[in-house]
Amino acid sequence: MHQKIKLLFRHRSMEMGGVEKVLLDLLENLPRDIFDITLLLSIYQGELRTEVPRDVELISIQKGREDMSSNSMIRNFQLLKRGAILWYYRKFPKALYKNYLKKKFDIEVAPGYSDFDSVLDSPADSRKIGWFHTDVSYDPNQKRVLHRINSLKRFDWTIFGSRQTREVIKDLYNIEYPKSSVIYNAIKIKEVQVKSGEFPVDYNVRPVFSSMGRLHSRKNYHTLMKIHKKLMDEGYVHSIAVIGGGGEMLNLKKQAKELDVEKTFLLLDTQINPYPYIKNSDYFVLPSESESYPLTIGEVMGLEIPIISTNVGGIPEMIDHKIDGYLVDPDEDSIYEGMKLFLKNHELTENIREKTKKAIEKFDNQKIYDAVTEVFVNQYQLK
Template sequence: WKIYQNDLSIDSGFRGEEDSWLSNFTDNPILKKLQLLARGLKLAIYRKFPAIPDTLILKNDADVEIATGYTMFTDVLNSSNKKSKKIGWLHSDITFPKLQPAVPLILKQIPKFDYFIFGSQQTKEILVKTYPKLKLPDNQVILNAIPIDEIKKKAAEFVPDFDTSDPVFVSVGRLHSRKGYRKLMEVHARLLSDGFPHKIYIIGDGEEMEKLTNLSQELGVMHSFILMGSLLNPYPYVKNAEFFIMPSESEGWPLIIADTLILQKPIISTAVGGIPEMIRHQDNGYLINYDSKEMYAAMKEFMTNKALVSKIQDNLKDSESQFDNQKIFDAVENIIINLAKR
């Protein structure tokens, strides 16, 4: 998209989305494949010859161009607008296994930006520690803005029926092996066996759905470890459960943790990615390592230690203050304005 502020023009977007005739795909499978092939070919041409979309379609005369994620680095750096200042933005853990095929190109591209923004302090620290010789452009850590009012409104849309008087844990995330749901299910089964009744609702879909479904049957927890699939609005479940749990092996700066803090829900989470920047152990949440014993102990603690849970709930009442959206917007605006003046 393009934003104009006074005499400053900012461009942030990707080539190809303006092709409305390609956005409205037919239901005919053969024609749909042809349309997809045509779109792919057109996008390939746009990337090879960026001057075509920049001058004929986007009319790119922006003062500043922003790549809001690493998948957009190539498009922004290859822009035919050589006069614009380029900003790169990284939210991902550079050591994440699935990211590795893209890492060599990302490392080549980062120094080419005029300015660079990291989505969390942890994201920056991991990059610097892993690649200490990488030359970074001027940079800053800016957290994601949180739509506080929208989250509260969505959370109040309905009250889910958990069909139990036992404690309920909720987790929201993609069903991927690194999300730790297999480990969580095994811990859940042990807790039940040891006399700590509770239910867990997992909201999300992914490639691990079948494996997790089979495991729940093997462990006999089909009715207490509920795989709900994807939901348009998970917030009522987060708001009305007793606890939230994130058992991930790795994360970046997960928005769902910020959202859950806004909803003042006690959280158990692995201390990975940018999560320790948001959660203070035994103050406004509970941090653990990616370890079954620690996960078991934390869940047991939440179910049995009312004093600790009450303390965390009291401290969560001030959660909104740590997400100052105006401060975030001002920081980005200042970067853009100062960069355009160079």
């Protein structure tokens, strides 16, 4: 039997998010006859932490909030101690590898930009691979952008989540990555279809636009709420159900109260199974200012829900405009016009719904796993 390639994935935690779902999918589907897989988490925290496959060796440096004391004083001490320990291991990565990793790895993988420094600072004699899913054109922090795109040069190989993600760096910064490839994220449509029927969801006000994403300013939910209010004031009765948690929750709740839309702009927070909420909606809206190749688009297509989405990142690589979805510019007026069209033109939305039945043929997951495997094997052979 040939020697397996030893893979180490580095990540902070397993809070619900796109990168975490992509990571879990890879951990589940990379071939075990080729790879011996280890996942190193900085903290054992998040809704998805128990979803890591059992045959993946899971190592965590520190425990998560879920496992800390309910006493606020003790909890604060635990958080301070955790922060100090993590700082120490970032500063002295050799100590981390000596204390936590008892074997050598052939390849180390950073599944998102938050993991770049951890992998690139590794003292191990391994090939380093970085994954990049982010549209840099919408980040106003140029210092942060430059750090990320220059970090990508240091990897032995970079995988971009969409063509647009790589091309926009070339267009804006004239930087190319000859040691890179574009591999789309796998979308588990059959699993989503099964999960969507696990429980019923009833909405009080129809029709319903569902949406899903982390509550971050670039996801543009504050703008979506203003559009919702405007449409309601014009007599276009509907509701919006947003699934996701994040730092903007309090701001959005305050805005909903100020606009008096708390009963029709529903902030449903993070859901372990969000799919029944989407399946039982009439339409799906994605108002983001920036995206890469969002899994949600393919998942919603698999549920045959008509999508209106901003034309950003890799989304036009997923949606054929006016055929299996509807694309709009990422500004208030364009999203407003698109949503009003959905509320008025039932023939359009039904045609889109019908076309989504064939749209799922676009997503061939096995090709994706094969492409990732090929990258890892080629890098191992260069070691």
